[in-house]
Amino acid sequence: MNMMRTDRSNGNSIFKLLSKKKADKADNSLCTYKIRLTDSQKSLMIDCRGCTTGNSGLDDRVCRKNIFQIMIREPMVDRLVLSHLYDRDYEGASLRKLYILAGFIDNLGVFADAYVPAACGNCLSERQEFISAVLETGSHDPIEAYITLIAKVDSGAACHNGEPEQGHVCTNDYIQMLASMSECAGGLGECMDANLSPGEYYTRTIKPYTRPKFSTSRIYTEPPDNAVFLEGYDVKRSGGRAMEISLYSLSDRPESLYFLIPPEYNLRPEELGLLESVRSRLMRHRPNDLNFADPVNSREYFRRRSQQILSEEAGLKDIRLKPDQITVFADILAKYTTGLGILEDVLSDARVTDIYVNAPVDTNPVHVVIEGEECSSNIYLSQDDVDTMISRFRALSGRPFGEANPILDMDLAEYRTRVSCIGNPLSSGGLAYAFRKHAQTPWTLPKLINEGSMTPLAAGLLSFLVDGHSSILIAGGVGAGKTSLLSALLLEVPQKYRILTIEDTPELPLRDLQRLGWKVQGMNTRSAIAGSESEIAPDTALRAALRLGNSTLAIGEVRGPEARMLYEAMQVGTAGNSVLGTIHGASTQTVYERIVGALGVPEQSFRATDAVVVCSNIRISGSMRKKKRLVQVSEVTSGNWDGTSTFFNELMMFDAGNDRIEPTDLLDMGQSELIGRIADRWGVSIDEVLLNIKMRAQIKGMIAEAGRTRPELVEADRVGQANNMFWLLMNELQDEDGGVDLGEVYSRWCGWYEGIVQG
Numbered sequence: 001m002n003m004m005r006t007d008r009s010n011g012n013s014i015f016k017l018l019s020k021k022k023a024d025k026a027d028n029s030l031c032t033y034k035i036r037l038t039d040s041q042k043s044l045m046i047d048c049r050g051c052t053t054g055n056s057g058l059d060d061r062v063c064r065k066n067i068f069q070i071m072i073r074e075p076m077v078d079r080l081v082l083s084h085l086y087d088r089d090y091e092g093a094s095l096r097k098l099y100i101l102a103g104f105i106d107n108l109g110v111f112a113d114a115y116v117p118a119a120c121g122n123c124l125s126e127r128q129e130f131i132s133a134v135l136e137t138g139s140h141d142p143i144e145a146y147i148t149l150i151a152k153v154d155s156g157a158a159c160h161n162g163e164p165e166q167g168h169v170c171t172n173d174y175i176q177m178l179a180s181m182s183e184c185a186g187g188l189g190e191c192m193d194a195n196l197s198p199g200e201y202y203t204r205t206i207k208p209y210t211r212p213k214f215s216t217s218r219i220y221t222e223p224p225d226n227a228v229f230l231e232g233y234d235v236k237r238s239g240g241r242a243m244e245i246s247l248y249s250l251s252d253r254p255e256s257l258y259f260l261i262p263p264e265y266n267l268r269p270e271e272l273g274l275l276e277s278v279r280s281r282l283m284r285h286r287p288n289d290l291n292f293a294d295p296v297n298s299r300e301y302f303r304r305r306s307q308q309i310l311s312e313e314a315g316l317k318d319i320r321l322k323p324d325q326i327t328v329f330a331d332i333l334a335k336y337t338t339g340l341g342i343l344e345d346v347l348s349d350a351r352v353t354d355i356y357v358n359a360p361v362d363t364n365p366v367h368v369v370i371e372g373e374e375c376s377s378n379i380y381l382s383q384d385d386v387d388t389m390i391s392r393f394r395a396l397s398g399r400p401f402g403e404a405n406p407i408l409d410m411d412l413a414e415y416r417t418r419v420s421c422i423g424n425p426l427s428s429g430g431l432a433y434a435f436r437k438h439a440q441t442p443w444t445l446p447k448l449i450n451e452g453s454m455t456p457l458a459a460g461l462l463s464f465l466v467d468g469h470s471s472i473l474i475a476g477g478v479g480a481g482k483t484s485l486l487s488a489l490l491l492e493v494p495q496k497y498r499i500l501t502i503e504d505t506p507e508l509p510l511r512d513l514q515r516l517g518w519k520v521q522g523m524n525t526r527s528a529i530a531g532s533e534s535e536i537a538p539d540t541a542l543r544a545a546l547r548l549g550n551s552t553l554a555i556g557e558v559r560g561p562e563a564r565m566l567y568e569a570m571q572v573g574t575a576g577n578s579v580l581g582t583i584h585g586a587s588t589q590t591v592y593e594r595i596v597g598a599l600g601v602p603e604q605s606f607r608a609t610d611a612v613v614v615c616s617n618i619r620i621s622g623s624m625r626k627k628k629r630l631v632q633v634s635e636v637t638s639g640n641w642d643g644t645s646t647f648f649n650e651l652m653m654f655d656a657g658n659d660r661i662e663p664t665d666l667l668d669m670g671q672s673e674l675i676g677r678i679a680d681r682w683g684v685s686i687d688e689v690l691l692n693i694k695m696r697a698q699i700k701g702m703i704a705e706a707g708r709t710r711p712e713l714v715e716a717d718r719v720g721q722a723n724n725m726f727w728l729l730m731n732e733l734q735d736e737d738g739g740v741d742l743g744e745v746y747s748r749w750c751g752w753y754e755g756i757v758q759g
Helices: 061-073 092-111 121-140 142-155 164-183 198-204 269-284 295-316 323-337 342-347 383-397 445-450 456-467 482-490 510-515 538-546 562-572 588-598 673-682 686-709 716-732 742-758
Strands: 016-020 033-037 042-047 079-083 086-091 209-212 227-236 242-250 256-261 352-357 367-370 373-377 407-412 417-422 432-437 472-476 498-503 519-524 552-555 578-584 611-619 626-636 648-655 660-663
Touching: 042 061, 061 079, 061 092, 061 121, 079 092, 086 092, 092 121, 092 142, 092 164, 121 142, 121 164, 142 164, 142 198, 209 269, 227 256, 256 342, 269 295, 269 323, 295 323, 342 352, 342 432, 383 407, 383 417, 445 456, 445 482, 445 686, 445 716, 456 472, 456 626, 456 648, 456 673, 456 686, 472 482, 472 588, 482 552, 482 578, 482 611, 498 538, 510 519, 519 538, 538 562, 562 578, 578 588, 588 611, 588 648, 611 648, 626 660, 626 673, 673 686, 686 716, 686 742, 716 742
Parallel strands: 042 079, 256 373, 472 578, 472 611, 498 519, 498 552, 552 578
Antiparallel strands: 016 033, 033 042, 079 086, 086 209, 227 242, 242 256, 352 367, 352 432, 367 373, 407 417, 417 432, 611 626, 626 648, 648 660
């Protein structure tokens, strides 16, 4: 029996609940059920909470019988939900198998009063008893009924009449009737496994998504048959609870599977019942004086309130809970009341960098990016989940979202994550999300070295350029590491200088930099694609920044009309010490064409850019896994720009064979225009500047090497401390003429750092 999908677009994703109990008094044994309609699905929801058999689901014959009878009444749904302490969702191939079984039962009913071919009384009674037994078995176990029919057809049927001719006709007609009954099974025979018993078929080939009652999202609790285990690890959540994470490769396609089992999926029935009771009380209790717009405050309130109610409910239910259990249960309840539900668990995995939720969400799995590789997952969000999330995000951001403004871009400070959402009419199929996690701690150049993104020499060169007040554009595609590199370069700005940042969605670690002593002032602007009119336009923010005094200016992304104003300020020297910014572009030439062609910056003004640094996602040796790499460091030339000569000189270029960025002859031979200009401003020779770069490279490499065994040494606080000591020594060891003995600086710094490492 084929499933049919109907189109029901209601525009606002408003759910219609159509309760259906018993069609007539004769069917009072059927469970209560209802039909739920959404934009993309029709769900049949059977209430199993009142089951008196001690069990519920396909592994119980009474429950199976009820399920099949209800499915016969509702032959066209996209999802079947068995609702108990755990909700089990059947859809796709599993639901199709259930409908084949239900259709077989329905078709067998035609033979209940059918004429049974028989030539004598003995044959008739025996055959009637057999068919009645098949019909009775089929009502609750159609697999067993089908197997019994096939076996009977194959073995034949003896006739008790002694006359051969009459016996022959009698037997053939009866066997033909049994064959007709077995043919009612449709495609059942094709999807059966001869190695499984009927009971095993229901539980091992018809797999549901499982979820606790209080969660509307669902997951597969068992990996698919085509999954090959790669590795497993645990992720610790707040409250002390641990999540099981497994990674699988898939044998039939070049994709990996991210497999997560939250701790609430392993709770005992009495514990699930306790959590559901507490959650019901929490949802009824909404204090008037609580600021729900503050996610941290509301989460802490509900966590504490959950602990109180858990103790009360556990006493009423005579359940003994240990203190650590109360802590874990309270955190689970906070996750499902004021948190992001199961998505919050994925965000807590430090190895996950991005999360994608495609529309329609209830039919597409959540995708995650883990260490550069995009993986499918065993997680499916519900329409309820995504609707609740967008309402919350809209309230937190203060930005409009709806059919007139179907794009929302914001930062979730609580989860250190940037979220982008699109909806109707832009998104086909409803709401879709992209979550991009910020680093838990600020990026540093030594940390990027250890990640393989750059070499110590590249780190030393970039540190030198920032210290030399260069204006640097960091280019690259989406997720190439532009913001990570910009964040790391801010630590290379001496603490004596102030930093002003301009971002439409906060991503730079300003609080961390301030805590470490950097003078940072952040400025938030209107989103470029879906901002509110009440927010400050980027060009207005830039104009204000230029009037706030001499500072290093860091721009989250150069992409709008403010670029022209920025370059005018850079050209006349009013943009401060230096300008650091990110821009989308795959190469230096792409950056030039975008700024001059698309953003309207005059070609001569573009010369105010000192260097363009390009980041990229590289597929090493053509593999599916992507690695973030620094692939190009170029200086902007000051020569004759007549359209016939190049605008850039390459200082470093990526060597794919060695998987590293290498210096060009221009850098090795000291013929860089930019390095020469900085040498002139500092009043030193080219050789001294090259030695300065080499010294910085050795220092960054030394820190990175120490961080391989002691990771805390490449974190922002320790790297900031090392940078401060470098600048202190540079000032301390200046002679009367302003010169610095770089060898002495390096020797003194190494001695100091050896004490740090050993201490």
